[in-house]
Amino acid sequence: MSMVIETDNLVKVYGKGKEEVRALNGINMKIPPRSVYGLFGPNGSGKTTLITILIGLQLPTGGSAKVLGHDVLRESVEIRRRVGLLPEGFGFYEHMTALENLSFFGALDDLPAEKVKARALEVLETIGLKEKTNAKVATFSRGMMQRLGMAQALMKDPELLMLDEPTVGIDPEGAAEFRDIVRGLNKEGKTVLMSTHLLYEIGMVCTHAAMIRAGKLLAQGTVDELSRPVREAKGFAYEIHVRSGGDTLRQDIKLLPDVREASLRDDKITVIAEKDVGTALFSLMTGDAYRDQIVSVTPVSPSWEDLYQFYQGGESA
Amino acid sequence: MNKSLTIARREFTDAITSKRFWLIGGLFILLYLANVYGVAYVFRMGGGTFGSSRLTLQIGSNVASTLGYMAPLLGMALAFDAISGERERGTLRILLSRPLYREDVLNGKMISAAAVVGLTIVASTLLSVSASILLQGIAVTSDDIVRLGFFIVIAILLAFAYYAISLFVSTFSSKSGYSLTISVGVWIFFAFILPILATFIASAMVPRPALVNVTAPTQGREPGQMFTVTGNYTRRIEAITSTIETISVNSHYSTIADSLFGLRTGAFGQQEVTRLDLAGVISTCWVDLLILVAFPVIFLVASYVVFTRRQEK
Numbered sequence: 173m174s175m176v177i178e179t180d181n182l183v184k185v186y187g188k189g190k191e192e193v194r195a196l197n198g199i200n201m202k203i204p205p206r207s208v209y210g211l212f213g214p215n216g217s218g219k220t221t222l223i224t225i226l227i228g229l230q231l232p233t234g235g236s237a238k239v240l241g242h243d244v245l246r247e248s249v250e251i252r253r254r255v256g257l258l259p260e261g262f263g264f265y266e267h268m269t270a271l272e273n274l275s276f277f278g279a280l281d282d283l284p285a286e287k288v289k290a291r292a293l294e295v296l297e298t299i300g301l302k303e304k305t306n307a308k309v310a311t312f313s314r315g316m317m318q319r320l321g322m323a324q325a326l327m328k329d330p331e332l333l334m335l336d337e338p339t340v341g342i343d344p345e346g347a348a349e350f351r352d353i354v355r356g357l358n359k360e361g362k363t364v365l366m367s368t369h370l371l372y373e374i375g376m377v378c379t380h381a382a383m384i385r386a387g388k389l390l391a392q393g394t395v396d397e398l399s400r401p402v403r404e405a406k407g408f409a410y411e412i413h414v415r416s417g418g419d420t421l422r423q424d425i426k427l428l429p430d431v432r433e434a435s436l437r438d439d440k441i442t443v444i445a446e447k448d449v450g451t452a453l454f455s456l457m458t459g460d461a462y463r464d465q466i467v468s469v470t471p472v473s474p475s476w477e478d479l480y481q482f483y484q485g486g487e488s489a
Numbered sequence: 490m491n492k493s494l495t496i497a498r499r500e501f502t503d504a505i506t507s508k509r510f511w512l513i514g515g516l517f518i519l520l521y522l523a524n525v526y527g528v529a530y531v532f533r534m535g536g537g538t539f540g541s542s543r544l545t546l547q548i549g550s551n552v553a554s555t556l557g558y559m560a561p562l563l564g565m566a567l568a569f570d571a572i573s574g575e576r577e578r579g580t581l582r583i584l585l586s587r588p589l590y591r592e593d594v595l596n597g598k599m600i601s602a603a604a605v606v607g608l609t610i611v612a613s614t615l616l617s618v619s620a621s622i623l624l625q626g627i628a629v630t631s632d633d634i635v636r637l638g639f640f641i642v643i644a645i646l647l648a649f650a651y652y653a654i655s656l657f658v659s660t661f662s663s664k665s666g667y668s669l670t671i672s673v674g675v676w677i678f679f680a681f682i683l684p685i686l687a688t689f690i691a692s693a694m695v696p697r698p699a700l701v702n703v704t705a706p707t708q709g710r711e712p713g714q715m716f717t718v719t720g721n722y723t724r725r726i727e728a729i730t731s732t733i734e735t736i737s738v739n740s741h742y743s744t745i746a747d748s749l750f751g752l753r754t755g756a757f758g759q760q761e762v763t764r765l766d767l768a769g770v771i772s773t774c775w776v777d778l779l780i781l782v783a784f785p786v787i788f789l790v791a792s793y794v795v796f797t798r799r800q801e802k
Contacts, residue, residue, distance in 0.1 A: 221802070229585055230800040253588035263579030267503070279495045280587035324583060 176240060176332055176363045177203040177226060183234035184221050184387075195221040197387035198235065203365060203380070208358045210378035211367040212480070218387040219367035220260055223336050226365075227257050240331060253282065256325030258318075260336040266310035270301060270320055273309060274327055281328035295323045299353055315346035322353060333357065335366040339373065351377045371476040383483050390483040395473065402474045402482045407432060408448050409472035412441040412457075414465050421462055428452050439467075492589045496597025497604070504605045509566050514609070517559055521617035524551040528621040546750045548621045549633075549640060552614055553746035556644040557739065558680070563609060564651030565672045567602045570665035571656055572796060577665055582801055591797045598656070599789070606648045614641055635767055636749050643749070646781045647742040651676060653788030660796040679737040684730070691729035698722050738784045741777035748774050 184196040196218045203209045211219050224230045226239050228248025237244045239251045264273045274292035283291055296302050299319045304312070312320065318338065325333055335354070339347035354364055354377050368374065374381045375395075382392035391398055403409070414421060418436045425434045425443055429452075433444040443453065450471055457466040474482070504510050528548050572594075575581035584594060618637060622629055655672040662668040698721075734740035748770045765773060 224582075224800075224802065227586055229582065230802065249588050249590065252586055255586075257582070257586035259579070259582040259586065261579050262583050264583075265499075265503075265578075265580060276495070276499055277583065277587060280492055280584070280589055282588060321583075325586075328588075 174205075174241070175202045175238075176205050176207075177201060177209075177237070177365065179222075179226075179235065179237040181235035182222070182225065182232050182237050184218075184225060184230065185233040194387050196225070196232070199384075199387070199389055201382060201389060201392060203363065205363050206358065206361055207380045208354060208364045208366065208378045210374035210381040211365065211384060212369070212371060212374050212381060212476075213367075213384035214369055217369075217384045219369075219384060220336055221387075222384070223257070223259075223334050223365070223367060226251075227255060227334060228252060253328070254330055255332045255334060256328060256330035258321045258325045258333070258335045258338055260340070262321050264309040264317070264320060264324075267308065269306050269308055270296060270312075270323075271305045273320070274323055277324045278327040283327065291327060291329075292323075295326045298326065299323045300349070315342045318342050318346070318350060319353075322350070326357075330362070332363045332365065335364065337367055337369070339368070339370065347373075371480055375476045383480060385484065391479075398479055398483075399473045402479055403448075405482065406474065406478070407444040407446065408450075409474075410443040410445070410450065410453055411468075411470045411472055412443065412453065413467040413470075414439050414441060415467060416465060418465075421456070421465060424462075425453070425456070442472075492587075492593040493596035493600060496594060497600035500598055500601035501604055504567060504601060510605070513559070513563055513566055514613075516562075517555075517609070517613045520555045520559065521552075521613060521620075524548070524555060524617055525620045525624065527551055529624060548618055548627075549637060549750040550746070552617055553640060553644075553743075553750060555617075556610065556614070556647070557742060557746070560606075560610065560644050560648035560742075561651040561676050561680070561739070563606060564602075564648040564653075565655045565669070565676065567605060568598075568652045568655035569659055569669040569672050571598050571602075572659040573662045573665045573668045574659075576663050576801075585801060592793065595656075595793060595796055602652050603649070606645055606652065610644050610648065611641055614644070632766070639767060639770075640746060640749055643742060643745050643778075643781065646785065647738065650738045650781065650784040650788070653785040653792065657788045657792045657795065660792045661799065679739045683734055683737050683740075687730040687733035688726070690733060691726045694729055695722060695725045735780075738781060741774075741780045741784075744777045745770070745774045745781070 179199050179201045182196050182199040182201075183194070186193045186195055199218075199222060201222075211222065213219050221230065225232050226237060226244060228244055228251055231245065240254050242248075242250045242254075244251065265276070268276070271289070271292055274295065275288050278288040278291055279285065293302070293305065296305055299322050301316060301319050301323065304316060309317070309320065318341075322335075322338070325335075338354075339350050342350065351373070354366065358364055358379075366373075366377065378395070380392070380394050381398060383390040412421070412425075418439065418441060422434045422436045422441050425431060425441065428445075428449060430446040430449055431443060432446055433442075435442050443449070450469070453469045456462050457469050528551065531547055570577075572581070575584060585591065614637070621627075651672070654675055655668065658671045659665070659668045662671075731740070748765055749767075771778065
């Protein structure tokens with residue numbers, strides 16, 4: 173499968189001598205198509221630097237990167253033709269209306285002149301700002317600005333969206349609506365690269381994630397790929413909901429190979445195993461003995477906090 | 490080129506609808522009104538004896554003096570936040586995330602600036618000169634029109650020299666306030682400090698001749714010899730000051746404008762009329778003209794180099 177973004181040992185160094193700072197230190201990242209790829213890391217970890225290099229606003233000091241098959245050094249204009257960017261700390265021409273701003277940026281996106289206005293109205297409707305079409309941007313709230321930021325990124329109908337800390341500074345309701353927009357765009361087939369320092373946001377929107385710290389990728393992959401090493405280290409957890417007779421079932425589960433612990437509380441049995449025992453538990457659920465007692469068997473994924481703590485500890489996947 | 494024009498259209502609309510532009514426009518109008526009044530005053534005081542050609546030169550000289558201050562202000566007002574302002578507002582990243590080359594951004598801004606500067610200087614100069622001419626009923630010759638046209642080009646070059654300096658500072662600055670301070674500082678240095686500094690240096694370098702009593706020639710000197718002594722002194726002072734002021738774009742503008750309108754300040758502060766035809770002006774002031782052209786070109790090239798190489802974090 174060809175990747176939407178592929179970097180090879182990407183390095184970015186600011187300053188020289190004693191003031192040298194390695195903002196990116198050998199990043200190898202692969203972003204598959206149609207994914208929502210969360211780039212998680214604390215402030216100053218290199219997320220913005222990585223995004224600005226990928227779109228051609230900065231040049232890498234070393235290594236290479238391809239976006240949609242185009243080299244970031246030689247073909248940055250082609251990249252910008254196909255990629256929409258919502259940068260951090262962006263702004264608009266505040267004396268102009270939302271429509272005027274979008275029409276201006278649309279004209280620079282190579283949209284045919286006769287289609288610019290129609291496209292601007294279309295994206296304003298998509299991001300829920302239709303009623304503000306002719307309002308001056310100076311009157312916009314932070315949340316509306318963020319939506320308009322998304323609108324300008326969508327003007328060129330990009331295959332890939334890069335969103336740098338898109339929910340920073342907006343209220344929880346606005347952030348939730350923003351995440352809905354991202355999910356909707358992903359359903360339409362767009363790939364999204366989204367940086368954030370909010371761990372919970374990754375779990376809410378992303379299909380894939382990477383953790384970055386001090387310019388290094390600690391881990392990357394699907395949620396399942398990222399959780400597996402953590403589960404192997406800390407144990408595989410399952411929750412079994414039961415109707416009745418939970419204690420007998422709990423004792424039988426404890427006799428299964430590799431099961432370390434099984435505890436009953438109310439109508440829920442929590443199982444911790446050394447290995448993946450999902451198949452054995454599923455057999456119990458469908459077998460004659462407990463078919464009527466077991467409501468569901470659910471594997472419990474480690475939380476994003478667990479993952480981050482695990483990878484931050486240096487046990488890279 | 491299309492993208493440059495798209496940017497230029499927006500920049501032009503922004504510029505001519507901005508408060509800053511109308512503030513400078515208001516200053517232009519005030520100063521030109523003063524010029525019209527000044528010409529009317531000169532006319533009342535003895536214009537009949539000057540002749541219409543002399544009056545046209547007076548009008549031109551007044552306009553040149555006004556534009557000597559206003560053209561740099563106009564250039565700086567258009568450029569000091571051209572790039573740094575985009576950076577501050579956060580629009581630069583959005584702009585540069587479009588499929589364009591960085592040169593397109595600068596091209597667009599310069600096309601717009603050329604249009605605004607040209608329009609402002611041509612319109613205001615023509616209005617002022619026409620008002621004076623019509624009010625005084627002066628007959629304008631084709632030579633006057635050619636001189637005025639040439640002068641407008643010189644004034645636009647002066648405005649563009651300051652536009653280029655401000656643009657250059659703006660390309661590497663993240664704060665428009667910083668960019669404005671540097672630009673205004675350069676203007677104040679060239680327009681006010683350097684002439685004083687040059688005179689001071691020249692006075693220190695050339696020994697002052699002994700004071701001589703004009704009415705009572707003594708020590709065997711005739712009055713004619715006394716003027717020769719002071720004339721030599723003044724010429725040496727002028728030579729040194731003009732050499733020092735070579736670095737000032739304002740000085741080259743003034744030299745051309747003075748030659749164009751035939752008025753220059755003499756050794757004793759009097760205005761001397763030394764009228765040259767246009768070919769004569771160009772052949773006398775070709776170095777000044779070259780520097781006036783080179784100044785904006787150098788700073789515009791420097792702006793391109795800095796802006797296209799600068800990385801936006």
